[in-house]
Every structure is written in structure tokens, then in C-alpha cells.
Amino acid sequence: MSASHWHILGCGAMGRLYAAQLSRAGLKVVLLPRTAPSGAAMAIDITGLSASHHALPWESPDASGPIQQLLVFTKAYDVAPALATVRHRLHDDSRVILMANGMGYAEELRTVAPALRPALGTSTQGAHRQGDGVVLHAGHGITRVGMPGVPHAPDWFAPLADALPDCRWESDINAALWRKLAINCAINPLTALHNCANGELGERPELATQVGELCREIAAVARAAGQAAALEGLETQVFEVIRATAANRSSMLQDFSAGRRSEIDYITGFVLRQALQFGISAPRNEALWRAVKARETAA
Numbered sequence: 154m155s156a157s158h159w160h161i162l163g164c165g166a167m168g169r170l171y172a173a174q175l176s177r178a179g180l181k182v183v184l185l186p187r188t189a190p191s192g193a194a195m196a197i198d199i200t201g202l203s204a205s206h207h208a209l210p211w212e213s214p215d216a217s218g219p220i221q222q223l224l225v226f227t228k229a230y231d232v233a234p235a236l237a238t239v240r241h242r243l244h245d246d247s248r249v250i251l252m253a254n255g256m257g258y259a260e261e262l263r264t265v266a267p268a269l270r271p272a273l274g275t276s277t278q279g280a281h282r283q284g285d286g287v288v289l290h291a292g293h294g295i296t297r298v299g300m301p302g303v304p305h306a307p308d309w310f311a312p313l314a315d316a317l318p319d320c321r322w323e324s325d326i327n328a329a330l331w332r333k334l335a336i337n338c339a340i341n342p343l344t345a346l347h348n349c350a351n352g353e354l355g356e357r358p359e360l361a362t363q364v365g366e367l368c369r370e371i372a373a374v375a376r377a378a379g380q381a382a383a384l385e386g387l388e389t390q391v392f393e394v395i396r397a398t399a400a401n402r403s404s405m406l407q408d409f410s411a412g413r414r415s416e417i418d419y420i421t422g423f424v425l426r427q428a429l430q431f432g433i434s435a436p437r438n439e440a441l442w443r444a445v446k447a448r449e450t451a452a
């Protein structure tokens with residue numbers, strides 16, 4: 154197996170979009186769906202910003218063949234359980250990239266695969282499932298990948314970077330993850346609880362005030378966690394994202410609307426765990442976390 158061969162675990166909207174992009178670039182892709190599809194190949198139809206049709210090979214996650222390179226695109230809370238189902242197929246040289254939003258799941262993985270040293274990634278591409286294997290490619294974006302303590306891209310990264318639309322090695326991936334986390338933390342719970350598009354957070358003064366308060370709390374926690382530089386100018390950046398994605402319904406609002414579990418425990422929940430560790434109070438974030446959990450429990 155070569156650096157051009159990728160298995161994909163988490164074959165939802167993003168997993169399918171990335172599978173299509175890798176396959177279109179000539180890389181060999183094998184899907185690892187949770188539920189076995191009916192035929193020998195799995196159909197993927199991409200519509201929207203890019204359009205393509207693929208029939209890709211699939212394997213059951215608990216099959217026996219080795220996995221050399223694995224891209225994981227499950228929700229944050231599924232990363233460790235999903236990895237557990239393919240653990241027996243990974244070896245010392247396997248490369249694994251965890252792409253879920255939020256933070257904290259890499260630590261959970263240590264109980265499942267203590268020796269695994271995964272790369273971490275974050276994407277600003279956008280995709281939604283439309284049923285029957287169809288995925289709407291809704292937003293162009295950047296894929297950032299890195300490994301703590303590895304400033305320069307390793308050789309295996311080149312085929313991936315060439316295949317994806319805008320894929321970069323991050324010398325400080327933790328800083329990139331904190332930036333995305335902070336943006337999601339300031340936008341997603343508020344939009345989910347107020348059932349509003351991202352743009353309303355900038356237009357309604359009472360919500361804009363809350364965004365500012367959340368940003369200041371998150372920045373204080375990040376400072377204590379040694380990530381002050383990563384979150385410099387956070388409030389300005391959050392309002393830029395709010396403007397740029399004004400018509401978007403955030404992923405947490407979409408989870409609420411579809412009655413799915415949200416990723417709050419890996420977004421606001423992660424910030425609160427860090428706050429506790431460093432003895433910092435974050436009452437605005439805590440109130441939102443409680444409200445989201447209460448809504449999820451009631452659903």
C-alpha cells in the first residue's frame with residue numbers, strides 16, 4: 154500500500170466529499186461505512202459547488218486487512234468508538250488524521266489506542282447530506298493538518314495536499330484547532346438556542362453583546378492554556394466569520410433541527426474543562442452549555 158491509498162472512516166457529508174475529492178485526483182480510496190451498503194461499490198454523488206459521481210470500494214471496519222492511511226470524519230463523540238472498530242487493522246506505521254470539529258477526542262483515543270499518534274486536522278469546507286448518497290458541496294475552504302511538535306510536512310502529506318483543493322500543513326496545529334474551536338464556541342450554541350442564522354448574531358444588539366462576552370471568556374481560558382497568540386483578535390475574527398457566513402445555519406443548529414446529538418461537549422465543554430483545570434470562571438459559556446444540554450435531554 155502506498156502514500157496514495159486512503160481509507161475513510163465516517164462516510165457522512167464530509168467523509169464522502171473528501172473521498173470524492175481524493176478519488177477525482179487519482180488517489181485510491183476505500184470507504185469504511187458503519188452499515189454495509191447493498192452492492193460491491195458505494196455510490197457517492199456530489200452536487201453544488203462541485204459535481205461528480207463515484208462508485209467506490211468499501212470494506213467493513215472490522216475486516217482484517219491492514220490500514221496504512223486513515224482519514225477519520227466522524228462526529229467528535231464518535232471518534233474513539235469508531236477508531237476502536239478498526240484498531241486491529243492499524244500498525245506502528247499507520248497514518249491517521251482526525252478531522253472532527255472540537256477538541257478533546259484525541260485524548261479519549263488514548264484509552265482505545267494508547268500508542269497511536271494521530272495527525273489532527275480542521276476543515277472550512279462545507280457539505281450537507283441530501284439523502285440517497287447525495288452530498289451538497291456547500292462551501293469552499295481550507296484543510297489544515299498537523300502534528301504537535303512536527304513543524305514541517307512529512308513526505309506522506311504531499312499526495313494529500315496535491316489532491317485536495319487547498320490543503321496545508323500547519324506548523325502549530327493546536328493553535329489552528331483552538332482558533333476554529335473558539336469561533337464555533339462563540340457562534341454555534343447561541344445560534345442553536347435562538348434558532349437563528351449566523352448573521353443575526355451581528356444584527357441583534359443583545360446577541361452581539363453576548364458574542365463579545367463569550368469571546369472574552371474564551372480568550373482568557375486560551376491564555377491560561379498557553380494559546381494567547383492563537384486567539385489574538387478573536388472578537389474581530391468572530392464577527393468577520395459571522396458576516397462571511399451570515400446566511401448559514403450553524404452545524405449545531407442543524408443538529409438541533411434534525412434531533413441529533415450536538416458536539417457541544419467537545420466545543421464549549423472542552424473550554425469549560427480547560428477553565429476548570431486553570432481555575433478560571435467562564436459563566437457565560439457555562440450557561441450556554443447547560444442550556445444546550447437541557448435542550449438535548451428534553452428532545
Ligand SMILES: NC(=O)C1=CN([C@@H]2O[C@H](COP(=O)(O)OP(=O)(O)OC[C@H]3O[C@@H](n4cnc5c(N)ncnc54)[C@H](OP(=O)(O)O)[C@@H]3O)[C@@H](O)[C@H]2O)C=CC1
Nearest residue numbers: 163164165166167187226227228229231235253254279280
Ligand atoms: N458538514 C460540514 O460542513 C462540516 C463538518 N465538520 C466536522 O466534520 C465532522 C463530520 O461531520 P459530517 O460529515 O457533517 O457528519 P455526518 O453525520 O454527516 O457524518 C458522520 C459519519 O460518521 C459515521 N460514523 C459514526 N460512528 C461510526 C462508526 N463507529 N463507524 C463508522 N462510521 C461511523 C456516521 O455513520 P452513519 O451514516 O451510519 O450515521 C456518519 O456517516 C464533524 O465533527 C463536523 O463538525 C467540519 C467542517 C464542516
Ligand SMILES: CC(C)(CO)C(=O)C(=O)O
Nearest residue numbers: 340398401402403404405
Ligand atoms: C464557522 C461555522 C460557525 C459556520 O456556520 C461553523 O463551523 C459551524 O457551523 O460549525
